Amino acid sequence: MDAHVSRFGEEVNALLSDWKSIDLRVIASRSGDRWIYGAVRAVLDSTDPSVPTRQDLPAIDGLLVAHERWDIRRLPDLLDSLSSYQLQVQGYTIVVGNANTNPSRSYAFHNVRTGLAR
Numbered sequence: 518m519d520a521h522v523s524r525f526g527e528e529v530n531a532l533l534s535d536w537k538s539i540d541l542r543v544i545a546s547r548s549g550d551r552w553i554y555g556a557v558r559a560v561l562d563s564t565d566p567s568v569p570t571r572q573d574l575p576a577i578d579g580l581l582v583a584h585e586r587w588d589i590r591r592l593p594d595l596l597d598s599l600s601s602y603q604l605q606v607q608g609y610t611i612v613v614g615n616a617n618t619n620p621s622r623s624y625a626f627h628n629v630r631t632g633l634a635r
Contacts, residue, residue: 519600526596529561538566539587539595543604545611547579552611557604559595562586583607 518526540562544555570584583606587595598604602614 518597522596522600526593529592532561533589533592536561536563536589538562538564538568538589539592540564541583541585541587541595541606543581543583543585543606543611545581545583545606545609547581552581552609554604554611554613557611557613561589561592581607581609581611 538561540558540560542556542558544557545552546555547553564586566586566588568586570586574582574584576582585606595604599613602612604611604613
């Protein structure tokens with residue numbers, strides 16, 4: 518696992534009891550046969566994971582706009598996805614990085630309490 522991702526996982530692990538879900542929002546566009554991220558936002562949330570997500574999102578050919586709520590126990594899945602540059606959303610694999618075959622680190626972790634990015 519990527520060192521930044523691993524460090525974040527270690528730091529947030531002690532706080533997991535404060536959260537119930539991960540509010541995940543994704544915008545991706547199709548490039549050939551792949552989906553490339555435009556934006557990925559994942560927020561640890563106190564909302565129950567069974568609460569419905571937005572269903573009024575745009576449906577445009579070649580554009581994926583998704584809103585999912587994952588149980589907090591799936592945080593390791595999210596972190597593994599960031600490390601592998603592939604995120605599974607609504608049955609699609611989203612490439613989280615550049616459109617080339619060697620994506621650079623393209624995420625940051627923000628501490629809501631301090632506002633500082635890592």
